[in-house]
Amino acid sequence: MIVFCGYANIDLTVGVPALPAPGDRVQATAIRHGHGGMAANASAAAARAGADAWFAGVVGPDPGSTAFLAALAADGVRTDWTARTGTLTTAVVLLTPDGERAVISQDDELDARHITRTVRAAREAGADWLYLDGYRFPEAAAAL
Template sequence: MTPGAPVVFCGYANLDVVGRVPRFPAPDERVHATAIDQLPGGMGANAAVACARAGATTAFAGVVGTDPASDLFLAQLAFEGVDAGWTDRTGYLSTAIVLVDGAGRRSVVSQDDALDAEHVARTADRLAGLGGGLLYLDGYRAAQLPAAARPGVVLTVDLDGCENPDVARAALAAADHAVVGRTRLTELLGLTPADRGPRTTLVVTDGPAGWQLAGPDGIASGAALSVEVVDDTGAGDCFVGTHLAGLAAGLGPVEAATRAGVAASLSCTQEGARAAPSPARVTEALHQLATA
């Protein structure tokens, strides 16, 4: 893959209704929110913003509508330097209900969107026609990953949202790069890094415990930064977007994951799902770690 190749994110676009609460409510309990906000979100769109902030040529190929909320959503992506011209506007902007508790942990209820297999295929064709690049699919589209293979297209998948072990296993076999949380991989899907394909580089994230990478060149790991967590919403999306930006720039998978881990940690120190830090801040944090 040529350094500087575009990264196209084919995944969720959401309007996040975020309630900040002292604790998550129990059944039949009413908890008063300290704040309720409406913010742009969606794991694919969040990752695209992180990728663009990390300096990569980035496009978002989701599905939204023609309403004012969709107009604003796309304008916010464009403001971040994301090419939203790949987005299909024949659907609707889905909604996610996000609760963030006093410890910065989040719980999400998401609405299904209108992004289907045909849209994934059109996006893969378009990217191949431009000479290739990285194509990201979120876990809700993991079943479409094998069919998205095209000459010059580097397949990447974030398995967050994938609940079917067989679908996940097929996606891992087809992907060039994959990211997944450890709890989802081992407990929800019942898989291990050994289930990746022989050419797949798999990064398993584990929150404050850091990350582990398994690929054709061996195994590596990295630690997360020790930070005061304000809000961990979107930290995984920040990791993925920063990681793919590094790969697109020509970094090796380990170096890309190292920067992504630091970026994800820093994002937890700010509110909201789009708190990805600048490349300069990531570099500064890495330098401080190296000289500590």
């Protein structure tokens, strides 16, 4: 079992010919909405590869969050430890044709208490690995 604790968000990926400099205006070449977030993406990839993957992030009680969790479940990810007490955040990804990118992200509501609950639940369930994404320290230090 691998437990992924961290970001879940809606990605707004905007194709641009080049990343804008301060004050520049560029025209989008494409705009795509999709599910994202470091932990959510990693959990889906692990499940698709055959791992027993669990996602333990924070999303909201809204229909968009329900659809997000349903997409993870369709990939084989367990979401039992995901809190529905926050907001499904958004990340804007500017992406050039050669793969250069800039990311503007909204922080989530995953706090030290949620990390502590997830660590305990993972330990009690006999998890083999715990993946903490993003900028979870020092909040995670005490729980670990």
